[in-house]
Amino acid sequence: MKDIRIAVIGHGFMGHEHEKMLKDFPGIRLMGFSDKDPKQLQDVAEGLKRYQSNEEIFEDPEVDVVLIAANNNQHHDLVIQAAKAGKNIICEKPAAMSLQELDEMVKAVGENGVKFTIHHQRRFDPDFRTAKEVYDSGTLGAVYAVKSQLYGFNGNMHDWHVFVSEGGGMLYDWGVHLLDQLCWMFPGAKIRSVFADLRNVINKEVDDYFQIMLRFDNDVTATVELGTYYLSDKTQDKWFERHWFVAGNKGSAYVDGFFPEGKVVRTTHLLTNVGGKRTMTAAGPTRSFGPAPEGTIVTEALPEIHTEHRNYFENYVRAYHGEEDFLVKIPEVRRVLRLMDAVRESARTSRSIDFE
Numbered sequence: 265m266k267d268i269r270i271a272v273i274g275h276g277f278m279g280h281e282h283e284k285m286l287k288d289f290p291g292i293r294l295m296g297f298s299d300k301d302p303k304q305l306q307d308v309a310e311g312l313k314r315y316q317s318n319e320e321i322f323e324d325p326e327v328d329v330v331l332i333a334a335n336n337n338q339h340h341d342l343v344i345q346a347a348k349a350g351k352n353i354i355c356e357k358p359a360a361m362s363l364q365e366l367d368e369m370v371k372a373v374g375e376n377g378v379k380f381t382i383h384h385q386r387r388f389d390p391d392f393r394t395a396k397e398v399y400d401s402g403t404l405g406a407v408y409a410v411k412s413q414l415y416g417f418n419g420n421m422h423d424w425h426v427f428v429s430e431g432g433g434m435l436y437d438w439g440v441h442l443l444d445q446l447c448w449m450f451p452g453a454k455i456r457s458v459f460a461d462l463r464n465v466i467n468k469e470v471d472d473y474f475q476i477m478l479r480f481d482n483d484v485t486a487t488v489e490l491g492t493y494y495l496s497d498k499t500q501d502k503w504f505e506r507h508w509f510v511a512g513n514k515g516s517a518y519v520d521g522f523f524p525e526g527k528v529v530r531t532t533h534l535l536t537n538v539g540g541k542r543t544m545t546a547a548g549p550t551r552s553f554g555p556a557p558e559g560t561i562v563t564e565a566l567p568e569i570h571t572e573h574r575n576y577f578e579n580y581v582r583a584y585h586g587e588e589d590f591l592v593k594i595p596e597v598r599r600v601l602r603l604m605d606a607v608r609e610s611a612r613t614s615r616s617i618d619f620e
C-alpha cells in the first residue's frame with residue numbers, strides 16, 4: 265500500500281510533536297511544514313520540505329493529507345481552503361471555535377469529497393483507558409460517579425492561549441479533550457443535563473478554571489474539574505496532577521497520573537449496614553467514618569493498559585485505506601462542541617442546562 269503523504273500547517277508546539285511522531289511512521293510519509301512565521305521553519309528536520317506558504321502545500325500534487333496544527337482561530341479557514349484544494353484533512357482540536365464554523369467546514373469537506381477527522385489522540389491516554397477499562401469490566405457494580413481532574417500548580421497560561429480572538433482559554437485547550445474522553449467512555453449514553461462553573465480566575469479574557477457536571481442517562485454523574493491556578497510549592501516533577509475516580513455500589517477505583525498508579529477497592533459483599541463501632545479519631549468519635557470490619561474490603565491492582573498516542577495514527581493509516589472507521593467521527597466532535605456551548609450557558613446563567 266502506498267504511503268500517505270502528509271504535510272503540516274504550523275510548526276509550533278504541536279507541529280514539533282507531529283514531526284517527532286510522523287517522521288518515521290509506518291504507512292506515512294511526512295512531506296514538510298508551512299508556517300506563517302518563517303522563523304518557525306528554521307529547525308524543520310533535514311529532508312523535509314519548508315513550504316513558503318500554505319498555498320504551496322495546497323497546490324503540491326504529492327500531498328495527500330493536510331494536517332492543520334495552527335492556532336484555533338485558523339482551523340475554519342484552513343480546513344475550507346484545504347478541502348477546496350481537494351486535500352484530505354486532519355485538524356487539531358478543538359475542531360472549530362463554534363458549531364457554525366464546524367458546519368461550514370463539514371459542508372466544504374462534503375462538497376469536495378475529502379476525508380476529514382480531528383486529532384483527539386488523548387482517547388489513547390493510559391490513565392483514561394485504565395478508568396474506562398475498570399468501568400467497562402463491571403467490577404465496581406453499578407457505577408454512579410466518575411471524576412476526571414487535572415490541576416496545574418504554576419499559574420501558567422501562555423502565548424495566544426490568553427486571547428479570546430485566538431481561541432484561547434482552557435475549555436478549548438484541555439476541556440475539549442476531557443469532555444471528549446467522557447463522551448467516548450459511555451457509548452450510546454445520553455447526557456441529560458449539564459451544570460458548570462467556568463471562570464477567569466486571573467486571566468482577563470479567557471477561562472482558566474472550570475468545573476463541569478454531566479448527568480448521563482446510564483445513571484453516571486461525571487464531574488470534570490480543571491484548575492490552572494492551584495498554586496503549590498510542589499517540586500519540579502510535580503507541575504500538575506491528573507486523577508480519575510470511579511465509584512460504584514461494589515467498589516471504587518482511583519487512577520492517578522498520566523501513567524497511572526492506583527487501586528481498585530472492592531467490598532466482598534454490599535455494606536449496607538455494618539455494625540457501627542465507635543472509633544476515636546483525632547477529630548473526635550465517629551461511627552460512619554471508622555474502619556470497615558475486617559475482611560469486608562479487598563484491594564486489587566488496576567488493569568494493565570498499553571495504549572499510546574501513536575495508536576491514533578495507526579488507526580488513521582488503516583482507516584485511510586478503508587480497512588476500518590476513523591476513530592474520531594465528526595458527529596462526536598460536533599456533540600462535544602455543543603456540550604461546550606452548554607457549559608458556557610450554564611456558567612453564564614448559574615443554571616443546569618437540559619442537553620439530550
Ligand SMILES: NC(=O)c1ccc[n+]([C@@H]2O[C@H](COP(=O)([O-])OP(=O)(O)OC[C@H]3O[C@@H](n4cnc5c(N)ncnc54)[C@H](O)[C@@H]3O)[C@@H](O)[C@H]2O)c1
Nearest residue numbers: 274275276277278299300301304333334335336338356357
Ligand atoms: N492534540 C493535542 O494534544 C494538542 C496539544 C497542543 C496543541 N494542540 C492544538 O494544536 C494547535 C496549535 O497549538 P500549538 O500549541 O502548537 O500553538 P503554537 O503557537 O505553538 O503553534 C502554532 C503555529 O502555527 C502557526 N500559524 C498560525 N496561524 C497560521 C496560518 N494561518 N498558517 C500557517 N501557520 C500558522 C504559528 O506561527 C505557530 O508557529 C491548536 O489548535 C491547539 O489546540 C493540540
